[in-house]
Amino acid sequence: MSWKTIDRNQQVVDPKAPPVLTEAVREKIRSFFPRYETKRAVLLPALHIVQDASGHVSWQAMVEIAGVLEIAPSDVIDTISFYTHFWTEHKGKRVITVCRSISCEVMGGAAVLEELKTRLGIEEHQTTPDGKYSLVTEECLAGCDHAPCLLINEKLHKRVKPADVAKLLADPENDRIPVPRSDLFDAPKDHGAAEAGVGTTSDVQEMREA
Ligand code: FES
Structure with missing residues (x-):
């Protein structure tokens, strides 16, 4: 998400609104407690869990996460505003991420970005009215070595030219890669190991075996 100026006198969360985090989501967050020395340290996994469940992390969800972790809501906002990965509003079914670093810049990445903006009719960090696409830069x-690049959800597209954009947007299978996603932020499967403070995900297992 991008930086926002917030009027602190304006209430953004209704204290009487029903909770947005389900008990299953709260339990999944709590399942990470044995892995860390403090509840505060579970903040990033908690944000991933909530975004995986809801597609975004609303202002009210931030307050509720703060309650589960027993920290101030401002701590959650400070963290979430640092990472572009997290969304505070609904994002599109597919997120297009265009590289804005030097190699892609010199190889024509800006022209690809402009073509995307024109075809989608949106600017950076906006979502099309039909909810199909959101557009960001990273x-x-x-x-x-294959610049300019862009991601559509998990799939990396290399050496993209402005003329390729229409074809990419027309391909319904353009957002998948043929490998499973990381389960680093999934709940521990082995509770005995989790209680001993040992992670059980494949990523952690790989690190231990390396
Ligand atoms: S500079 Fe674009 S992928 Fe590295």
Whole structure:
């Protein structure tokens, strides 16, 4: 998300509104407590869990996360506003992330971005009215030798030219990569190991075996 100036006198969360975090989501957040020395340290996993469940992290969800972790809501806002990965409003079914770093810049990334803006009719960090696409820019996507690059959800597209944009947008299968996503932020499966403070996800397992 981008930086926002907030009027602190304006209430953004109705204290009488029903909760937005389900008990299952709260339980999943709590399942991470044994892995860390403090509840505060579970903030990033909590944000991933809530965004995975709802597609975004609303202002009210931030307040409720703060309640589960026993921290101030401002701590949650400080963290979420630092990472462009997190959304405070609904995002599109597909998120297009255009690289804005130097290799892609010199190879024509800006022209690709302009073509996307024109075809989608939106600016950066906006979502099309039909909810199909959101558009953002990020620093290096780790495909510099194939610049310019962009991501559509999880799939990296390399050496993209403005003329390719229409074809990319027309392809309904353009957002998948043929490998499973990381389960780093999934709840621990082995409660015994979790209680001992040992992560059980494949990522952690790989690090231990390396
Ligand atoms: S500079 Fe664009 S992928 Fe690295």
